[in-house]
Amino acid sequence: xxxxxxxxxxxxxxxxxxxxxxxxxxxxxxxxxxxxxxxxxxxxxxxxxxxxxxxxxxxxxxxxxxxxxxxxxxxxxxxxxxxxxxxxxxxxxxxxxxxxxxxxxxxxxxxxxxxxxxxxxxxxxxxxxxxxxxxxxxxxxxxxxxxxxxxxxxxxxxxxxxxxxxxxxxxxxxxxxxxxxxxxxxxxxxxxxxxxxxxxxxxxxxxxxxxxxxxxxxxxxxxxxxxxxxxxxxxxxxxxxxxxxxxxxxxxxxxxxxxxxxxxxxxxxxxxxxxxxxx
Amino acid sequence: xxxxxxxxxxxxxxxxxxxxxxxxxxxxxxxxxxxxxxxxxxxxxxxxxxxxxxxxxxxxxxxxxxxxxxxxxxxxxxxxxxxxxxxxxxxxxxxxxxxxxxxxxxxxxxxxxxxxxxxxxxxxxxxxxxxxxxxxxxxxxxxxxxxxxxxxxxxxxxxxxxxxxxxxxxxxxxxxxxxxxxxxxxxxxxxxxxxxxxxxxxxxxxxxxxxxxxxxxxxxxxxxxxxxxxxxxxxxxxxxxxxxxxxxxxxxxxxxxxxxxxxxxxxxxxxxxxxxxxxxxxxxxxxxxxxxxxxxxxxxxxxxxxxxxxxxxxxxxxxxxxxxxxxxxxxxxxxxxxxxxxxxxxxxxxxxxxxxxxxxxxxxxxxxxxxxxxxxxxxxxxxxxxxxxxxxxxxxxxxxxxxxxxxxxxxxxxxxxxxxxxxxxxxxxxxxxxxxxxxxxxxxxxxxxxxxxxxxxxxxxxxxx
Numbered sequence: 001x002x003x004x005x006x007x008x009x010x011x012x013x014x015x016x017x018x019x020x021x022x023x024x025x026x027x028x029x030x031x032x033x034x035x036x037x038x039x040x041x042x043x044x045x046x047x048x049x050x051x052x053x054x055x056x057x058x059x060x061x062x063x064x065x066x067x068x069x070x071x072x073x074x075x076x077x078x079x080x081x082x083x084x085x086x087x088x089x090x091x092x093x094x095x096x097x098x099x100x101x102x103x104x105x106x107x108x109x110x111x112x113x114x115x116x117x118x119x120x121x122x123x124x125x126x127x128x129x130x131x132x133x134x135x136x137x138x139x140x141x142x143x144x145x146x147x148x149x150x151x152x153x154x155x156x157x158x159x160x161x162x163x164x165x166x167x168x169x170x171x172x173x174x175x176x177x178x179x180x181x182x183x184x185x186x187x188x189x190x191x192x193x194x195x196x197x198x199x200x201x202x203x204x205x206x207x208x209x210x211x212x213x214x215x216x217x218x219x220x221x222x223x224x225x226x227x228x229x230x231x232x233x234x235x236x237x238x239x240x241x242x243x244x245x246x247x248x249x250x251x252x253x254x255x256x257x258x259x260x261x262x263x264x265x266x267x268x269x270x271x272x273x274x275x276x277x278x279x
Numbered sequence: 280x281x282x283x284x285x286x287x288x289x290x291x292x293x294x295x296x297x298x299x300x301x302x303x304x305x306x307x308x309x310x311x312x313x314x315x316x317x318x319x320x321x322x323x324x325x326x327x328x329x330x331x332x333x334x335x336x337x338x339x340x341x342x343x344x345x346x347x348x349x350x351x352x353x354x355x356x357x358x359x360x361x362x363x364x365x366x367x368x369x370x371x372x373x374x375x376x377x378x379x380x381x382x383x384x385x386x387x388x389x390x391x392x393x394x395x396x397x398x399x400x401x402x403x404x405x406x407x408x409x410x411x412x413x414x415x416x417x418x419x420x421x422x423x424x425x426x427x428x429x430x431x432x433x434x435x436x437x438x439x440x441x442x443x444x445x446x447x448x449x450x451x452x453x454x455x456x457x458x459x460x461x462x463x464x465x466x467x468x469x470x471x472x473x474x475x476x477x478x479x480x481x482x483x484x485x486x487x488x489x490x491x492x493x494x495x496x497x498x499x500x501x502x503x504x505x506x507x508x509x510x511x512x513x514x515x516x517x518x519x520x521x522x523x524x525x526x527x528x529x530x531x532x533x534x535x536x537x538x539x540x541x542x543x544x545x546x547x548x549x550x551x552x553x554x555x556x557x558x559x560x561x562x563x564x565x566x567x568x569x570x571x572x573x574x575x576x577x578x579x580x581x582x583x584x585x586x587x588x589x590x591x592x593x594x595x596x597x598x599x600x601x602x603x604x605x606x607x608x609x610x611x612x613x614x615x616x617x618x619x620x621x622x623x624x625x626x627x628x629x630x631x632x633x634x635x636x637x638x639x640x641x642x643x644x645x646x647x648x649x650x651x652x653x654x655x656x657x658x659x660x661x662x663x664x665x666x667x668x669x670x671x672x673x674x675x676x677x678x679x680x681x682x683x684x685x686x687x688x689x690x691x692x693x694x695x696x697x698x699x700x701x702x703x704x705x706x707x708x709x710x711x712x713x714x715x716x717x718x719x720x721x722x723x724x725x726x727x728x729x730x731x732x733x734x735x736x737x738x739x740x741x742x743x744x
Binding site: 132133 | 338366367368396398399400401402428440442443444445447483560568569571573579580581582583584587589593594597599600601602603604605
């Protein structure tokens, strides 16, 4: 007569301590690594034997069995790594015991009151900059009709290989391997609409796209920039510098090409500007 | 006028000393509460709020969640970095392998938390994205991170320049591929506490609104193309880049439906606080484990770990094709936690990789939406009750004991209430009563000293008289 209420209370308490509801499918872990032949292990789930591959999920109630003596399985269960072999097998996947409310609370309060004395090292060092081509964005516009193209790059480990290909046909246009950090290509035969530029060293490969445009698609010269009294040579350098400074930086490569051409023609202002832009 | 004053003066004179004391204290206390409520930007106030918030997060972290998507973090950790030959830039072929693994699964969504706007040959990634880009592929929606040019100190245009990517055109023509912003806000104490819902951007002189990854994820969770979300974004975008400069409070006060919650496009500092719940296990070095989350799919309840971390090299260096079943119903995030990646951030729960910040932000949005303070009348009512209680303590006890008891009242009554409502996303600022208690303490001590001095003076004067 007295036993029934006690039994019921016991049942309620037991139900309260159960970590998961019976109708809930609980994924508790996964297979990290398998060093075993396919028939050297299996997972028993709902009475069926399955051979699971790495990264297969493990559910509550699964039993992992290793039959091969030389086999090892690495599992991640409840966020912790478990290694099992034929000696430690079978391994049953169960939820970890949850700390009680009081223990949980006391742990948290303790962690707030006592500061963690462990420290972490940080490196006060710059990673430096990787290989990059001056003025080139991922996609840059470039005036199509020009006799030469000048590429200059920074950082990286020689030898460098620069390849230009036609983006539409995949046809290779130029390939240069050099230990220098700049190269000039003769392009009098013309450039296609889209040119893929690939620069690689021993560590990295960069890829850019040059979208060729007609001369009249360049931004117009602002009225305030050049007056009638401005010498022609100065005016062309001023325009290139203005183009280089345009907000989104998309015109930098075109501006550098113009300055490079003017410098090759002996324009002293262009030589100085180009030098300062490359520094 | 003077008659009214005289009448009130007469009532005031009729009140006993204790009642007058309580009323004066309540008046001063309420004024203080109102000032503090309206002056949240004061350094003293904001640092108190931040510390209180951090304390609350640390106490309540690692809680189990409901109806919040579980995450799988494909982590380019130090071991993966080493296994890949310590490359300068994240190798695109390895990233392509990770993407292929994630996109071929039944994941709910995939976030690639790696900068793809570098001029590195992204051909392997383009190839994978082309394969999974067709609507027939049935692949999960993909969120890629758009980065921005560094703002110059004198920038006054109110927008950021988007860095171009070779993937721009591919993303633009694929409905379930999206660009998102990885930007978050760091406070003056260098702790990351808040999200940034969107970024005003500009690309090729065209204005572009880039939503945050967490906001976008909420949108693609129900609709992979996030059509309605983009319509809402369109309404916020001005006609030119310079239009970002103009403040448009009418539009910015609007909300966007994201999942079950309405999120403000321009939330307050409080609304943008992230309810961090999961710390970085490698940093915490604890056995606390990871919280669980429960989801319902087709009437069946599933319980998952809220976060499963898989080192990336396990996927890329696997001798057999890895099983994708682990990713089913999860959101997959591909990110970097190695020191070399430079994507580690200080948060209220300690150092964690940027990808984990995103995971916490998504969980925060899914579980509570935005954090809200209780309405001002409720705050005033609570404060008034507290002030009356504290004043009574000070009128019936010596200042030392009263101070001890009043602090106890805050710690054992207000703080637990604040803890309970915090879980529901309501921020009852328990630092306000603390400030009020401190003020009362000062007032009581001043009053006590004044009275003692007065008594001493009267004692000194009496022999001569």
